[in-house]
Amino acid sequence: MSASTSEGTVPSARALLWTPSDSVRDANRRKIIRAVMAGPGTQVSIARQADLSQATVSTVITELQGEGIVRVDNTEGERGKRVRLGAVRGVAVGVEVNHNGLTVAARRVDTSTVEHESVDFGSDQGGAMWVREAARLIRELAAQTGLDEEHIVSIGIGLPAAVDPRSGAIAQVAASLSWDLSGNPQSRFQDHFPNVPVIVDNEANLAAYGEQVYGAGRGRETMLFVKASTGIGSGLIIGRRIYRGRHGLAGEVGHLTMDPQGIVCRCGNRGCLETVVGGTRLLDQVRQAYAGYRMDLPTSLESMIERAKSGDVVCRRILQDAARTIGVALARVCNVVNPEIVVLGGELGRAADFLVDPLQSSIRLYALRGMFDSGVEPMVVAGSELGLLAGARGALAFALQIDRTVEL
Ligand SMILES: [Zn+2]
Numbered sequence: 001m002s003a004s005t006s007e008g009t010v011p012s013a014r015a016l017l018w019t020p021s022d023s024v025r026d027a028n029r030r031k032i033i034r035a036v037m038a039g040p041g042t043q044v045s046i047a048r049q050a051d052l053s054q055a056t057v058s059t060v061i062t063e064l065q066g067e068g069i070v071r072v073d074n075t076e077g078e079r080g081k082r083v084r085l086g087a088v089r090g091v092a093v094g095v096e097v098n099h100n101g102l103t104v105a106a107r108r109v110d111t112s113t114v115e116h117e118s119v120d121f122g123s124d125q126g127g128a129m130w131v132r133e134a135a136r137l138i139r140e141l142a143a144q145t146g147l148d149e150e151h152i153v154s155i156g157i158g159l160p161a162a163v164d165p166r167s168g169a170i171a172q173v174a175a176s177l178s179w180d181l182s183g184n185p186q187s188r189f190q191d192h193f194p195n196v197p198v199i200v201d202n203e204a205n206l207a208a209y210g211e212q213v214y215g216a217g218r219g220r221e222t223m224l225f226v227k228a229s230t231g232i233g234s235g236l237i238i239g240r241r242i243y244r245g246r247h248g249l250a251g252e253v254g255h256l257t258m259d260p261q262g263i264v265c266r267c268g269n270r271g272c273l274e275t276v277v278g279g280t281r282l283l284d285q286v287r288q289a290y291a292g293y294r295m296d297l298p299t300s301l302e303s304m305i306e307r308a309k310s311g312d313v314v315c316r317r318i319l320q321d322a323a324r325t326i327g328v329a330l331a332r333v334c335n336v337v338n339p340e341i342v343v344l345g346g347e348l349g350r351a352a353d354f355l356v357d358p359l360q361s362s363i364r365l366y367a368l369r370g371m372f373d374s375g376v377e378p379m380v381v382a383g384s385e386l387g388l389l390a391g392a393r394g395a396l397a398f399a400l401q402i403d404r405t406v407e408l
Contacts, residue, residue, distance in 0.1 A: 011069060013037070013090020013109050013153045018404050028052055030403055032060050033085075036070055037092065037109040037153075038213060038397045040084035045219075048240070085110045091142045091151045094396025095134050096158045096203050099124045099230065102134055105392035106141035109153065109400075115141045116389060123160055127188060135192040152196050156399030158203030158391045159185060160231070162248040168200050171247045197404045203227075203391045204251065205242045207345055207384075208235025210394025215385035216343045224339040225384075226253060227346035227391075228326060229301060230279035236337060242398075254278070256329050273329045277322040279347065289314045301347045308351060316354065323348065323355040327362025334367040334379070345384035352383020 016033055019026075031050040035041065041049070047057040061083055064070040073082045090109040095102060103118040117140070121133040134157075142149050162171040168186040186200045208217070208225035217223040223237040232254030236243040243250050254274040255267050262271025275281065279301040286304060287297055298304040298315065308315035323344075330342055342363065348355055360381035364372055371379040386393055 010087045010089050011067075013088050013151070016069065016088065017090075017153055027403070028056055029060050029064070032057060033064070033069065034400050034403070036083055036085050037088075037090075038400050039112070040082050042080040042082060044080060046083060089147060089151055090153045091145050091147050092396050092400050093138050093142070093152055093155045094158075094206070094392040094394065094399065095138070095155065096206065096391030096395060097130055097134070098122045098160055098203065102130055102137075103389065103392045104134060104137040104141055105389060105396050106138065106145055107396060108145045108147065111145075113145075114389070114393065114396075115144045116392060117141060118388075127185065131185075131188055131192065134189070138193075149193070152193065154399035154402060154404075155189070155193060155196055155198045156206060156395030156397075157185070157189060157198065157200045158206035158395045159200060160203050160233070162252070163201050163244075164248050171249060197399065197402050199395075199399045199402050201242070201395070201398065202233070202235070202244075202248060203395075204233030205235040205244065206394035206398055207386075207390035208237055208343075208394065209242055209398050210386050210390040210392075210396075211343050211345065211384060212237050212240070212394075213397045214393055215390060216382045217341055220340045222337065222339040223341050223343060224251075224330065224333055224337065225343045225345055225390075226326065226330060228277070228322075228344065228348035229346035232274045232278060232326070233346075234333075236339075238337065253329055253333060256332065258325070258329065273326070277325050282318055282322055285318045286315060289318070302350075305347060305351045308354070319348065319351060319355060320358045323359040324362040327359045328366050330359070331363045331366035334363060334371060338371060339379065340377075341380040341382060343382055343384055345387075345390050347388075349384035350387060356381055356383050 017030055032046060035046045035049040043054060043057050047054045065072055068086045071084050071086050088110045091106055092109055094105045100122045101118055101120050102122050105114050105116040107114045117137055119133055121130050123130060139149050142152055164171045169184050186198050189198050204227045207227055211217040211225055212223055221240055225235045227233045234251040234253040236251040255272045257271050258273050258276050259271035263275050264270050265272035265275045290297060298307050304315050308319050344352055344356060344359055363381060384390055
């Protein structure tokens with residue numbers, strides 16, 4: 001397969017990944033190139049990610065090395081030589097859409113530098129608006145990498161909605177009435193980039209995937225990632241893969257019932273975790289604590305966290321109690337899936353230095369003790385490493401793994 005372009009001898013990622021071929025050998029080759037594009041790794045980790053035998057990976061890597069498509073480090077590390085991409089022209093893109101904002105990440109496939117930008121347009125501002133804004137940012141960031149939209153190889157999109165893993169259609173939205181449920185977001189987005197594979201998933205699922213590939217969950221088989229912001233979502237990684245369930249509703253920890261007599265949630269049920277520790281509820285608590293005092297109150301979760309960090313004992317206490325309550329809910333999930341690691345992400349993940357301890361102590365108190373005390377490696381509770389970029393980076397890495405020659 002020739003992958004050269006008219007622009008010189010640097011191969012094009014599109015030619016490498018999109019050239020149709022039915023042969024198993026070419027399909028394996030594409031899988032391995034995709035795995036290396038997601039990030040450098042050892043032959044063992046690439047074999048695991050591509051789901052291929054080490055013998056196959058070894059043969060293909062030697063071939064790709066000869067063509068200059070991959071490079072193998074000479075220094076042999078503890079876990080073997082690292083394989084990285086050679087000079088290849090292509091841009092991978094990931095988008096995380098939230099209710100009131102979105103973040104786009106773009107990376108040349110042959111570098112580790114991620115260009116990213118966020119704007120205050122999200123799903124609550126309507127589909128036409130966020131799709132247009134995301135498309136604009138994608139073009140802008142692709143240009144910042146030194147390439148342009150003609151070099152985009154894949155686009156992953158995380159949405160604040162449950163996405164049916166079979167059809168890409170939205171299975172349920174918790175009360176965002178401005179969502180147009182009749183339109184498939186994938187196909188609407190495709191209008192802007194007609195030739196590029198676009199993959200859509202729940203944003204917390206993709207954030208979990210991002211942490212697993214690049215962050216706190218690296219190398220883990222099983223992970224429970226919780227995205228605690230205005231809403232509370234989570235992503236489950238089981239056997240290194242995102243676990244979605246039949247309707248894409250797996251991992252909706254924000255809607256676990258914490259108090260059957262509690263207040264009604266935006267999902268229509270009563271007493272969900274989100275009604276107890278969602279961002280709006282926490283800001284209400286600050287207002288109550290300071291009622292009657294003439295002072296500026298935090299207006300967002302972000303400003304509340306800043307206040308807690310700079311010594312506001314009220315904000316700090318409310319956030320730490322919220323982490324303890326989230327721990328009660330996560331302990332239940334831990335008893336069901338027994339993860340290796342629990343990762344706290346979203347806005348609260350930015351305050352991991354004072355929230356991981358109360359979260360962990362609560363999980364220890366309510367989950368089965370064997371997870372911590374059995375003598376084998378105990379379960380880890382940690383803060384997110386990618387912060388608010390987890391969703392966009394996860395979307396980028398996940399979309400790279402879709403084989404266009406098979407899927408489209
Ligand atoms: Zn709910």
